[in-house]
Amino acid sequence: MTEWGTAGFETRAIHAGQEPDPQTGAVVPPVYQVSTYAQDGVGGLRGGYEYSRSGNPTRTALEECLASLEGGARGLAFASGLAAEDTLLRTVCAPGAHAIIGNDAYGGTYRLFARIAEPWGLEHTPVDLTDLDAVRRAVRPGATRVIWAETPTNPLLTVVDIAALAQVAHEAGALLVVDNTFASPYLQQPLALGADVVVHSTTKYLGGHSDVIGGALVVADPDLGERLAYHQNAMGSVPGPWDSWLVLRGIKTLGVRMDRHCSNAREVVSLLLDHPRVTEVFYPGLPSARGHEAATRQMRDFGGMVSFRVAGGEQEAVDICGRTKVFTLGESLGGVESLIEHPGRMTHASAAGSPLEVPDDLVRLSVGIETVDDLVADLKQALG
Ligand SMILES: Cc1ncc(COP(=O)(O)O)c(C=O)c1O
Numbered sequence: 001m002t003e004w005g006t007a008g009f010e011t012r013a014i015h016a017g018q019e020p021d022p023q024t025g026a027v028v029p030p031v032y033q034v035s036t037y038a039q040d041g042v043g044g045l046r047g048g049y050e051y052s053r054s055g056n057p058t059r060t061a062l063e064e065c066l067a068s069l070e071g072g073a074r075g076l077a078f079a080s081g082l083a084a085e086d087t088l089l090r091t092v093c094a095p096g097a098h099a100i101i102g103n104d105a106y107g108g109t110y111r112l113f114a115r116i117a118e119p120w121g122l123e124h125t126p127v128d129l130t131d132l133d134a135v136r137r138a139v140r141p142g143a144t145r146v147i148w149a150e151t152p153t154n155p156l157l158t159v160v161d162i163a164a165l166a167q168v169a170h171e172a173g174a175l176l177v178v179d180n181t182f183a184s185p186y187l188q189q190p191l192a193l194g195a196d197v198v199v200h201s202t203t204k205y206l207g208g209h210s211d212v213i214g215g216a217l218v219v220a221d222p223d224l225g226e227r228l229a230y231h232q233n234a235m236g237s238v239p240g241p242w243d244s245w246l247v248l249r250g251i252k253t254l255g256v257r258m259d260r261h262c263s264n265a266r267e268v269v270s271l272l273l274d275h276p277r278v279t280e281v282f283y284p285g286l287p288s289a290r291g292h293e294a295a296t297r298q299m300r301d302f303g304g305m306v307s308f309r310v311a312g313g314e315q316e317a318v319d320i321c322g323r324t325k326v327f328t329l330g331e332s333l334g335g336v337e338s339l340i341e342h343p344g345r346m347t348h349a350s351a352a353g354s355p356l357e358v359p360d361d362l363v364r365l366s367v368g369i370e371t372v373d374d375l376v377a378d379l380k381q382a383l384g
Contacts, residue, residue: 004068009186010255017064018248029061031245054233058241062248063216066206069185069251070198072218074225076232077244081181081201082108083237084215086116088197089146091231092175092224095121098143100174102129102160103355104153107348109179110356113148126355129160130291132168139172147172150179151188151291155307155343155364157282159291162298166194181205181334186258187300191220204334205304208250208257212243257336260369261304267372268365268379272308277316277383279361282307304367305333307343310383314360318342321363323382326374333366338375340365340382 004016020027034056037049049055059077066075078084089112093099101113103126113124125138129149138144147169151160162178169176177197178190184205190198200206202214219225232238239247266285272278273286284295285302295302310316320340321329327340331347341347344360351357367375 012068014252016068017061031241032057059244062244070218073222075218078215079237080213081215093145097145098140099124099146101148104156105150106154107350111350144174148177152182159284159295161294162193202247207247210335212246262301264372265304265367280309307364309361317361326378338368
């Protein structure tokens with residue numbers, strides 16, 4: 001991997017961790033569909049592998065590539081984004097600890113904190129992470145172990161200032177965790193801005209084709225990487241070799257896909273801004289967006305996610321989701337195909353009644369890489 005360390009992003013996406021197979025010359029890492037490895041005498045491992053929960057060569061290729069793209073010391077792949085999050089929390093927190101989380105975040109992440117981590121003993125405080133004074137006030141000296149930020153957030157697309165938040169976290173003796181799923185490492189690299197851990201749902205832009213569920217952690221500190229690798233093996237929520245291979249294949253085209261996601265999203269935003277039935281548009285590229293200034297500093301471009309509110313309330317938002325033809329109504333995001341959803345009833349249903357509840361007239365778009373005129377025409381007819 002190291003020889004690709006100074007290469008450009010797209011070169012690393014295609015080559016880091018993915019040397020041609022030494023035995024056959026295969027230019028793509030093989031799918032090592034295997035659970036165990038022959039030993040030459042007890043403990044005599046041939047290639048460093050003994051059992052595929054602990055390590056698998058296809059997964060290693062993915063993990064090395066992820067570390068390279070995020071500029072980290074260690075990358076670790078998981079069976080899902082939430083599996084990565086759970087493993088991280090149980091590694092860096094203990095019962096009695098405290099976490100600060102954003103008050104706008106993926107509903108499943110909130111559910112993990114509220115329904116799984118809280119009964120285990122990890123308390124959390126939801127805070128507006130763009131308000132650094134509020135973050136400082138929420139710190140519990142000696143107890144706050146983690147500040148957990150999504151940026152841009154899901155679904156309101158607020159951008160938080162990673163460098164400033166890292167400083168607050170480190171003053172408090174806490175780790176800054178950044179969920180980089182919406183931006184992908186092509187648009188934003190949180191470790192270079194001072195974050196300690198990057199989280200991904202590789203299900204999204206990294207995989208990119210809506211054909212795999214996966215997660216990842218990338219860390220700057222090799223010792224933390226070691227501890228996480230211990231928990232990864234001990235807890236066992238690892239991806240299989242096929243899933244690792246699918247994510248790795250998706251990553252090869254991440255840069256070109258993201259460029260198209262971003263330019264298509266810009267066109268969609270222009271339509272929404274001019275539409276009389278749209279009351280508010282959420283997109284980090286708008287000068288009025290929360291965190292726009294931070295976005296211009298820390299992101300290469302503004303991404304492919306767009307949310308908007310509509311006149312007519314919840315029923316109208318739900319109806320619009322049912323009227324599109326090119327945008328498929330479905331959960332998830334970050335694939336080549338455009339998706340539309342109603343966060344209140346779908347991805348964020350688990351945040352209902354909590355500080356993370358989302359507006360009921362909100363529609364979220366994952367703008368894909370289809371012909372942009374078709375996307376704009378589809379939304380026009382759905383909006384009426
Ligand atoms: C920002 C964000 N983080 C984490 C996750 C969880 O990832 P997964 O569904 O792969 O478990 C999601 C899923 O939608 C997400 O949107």
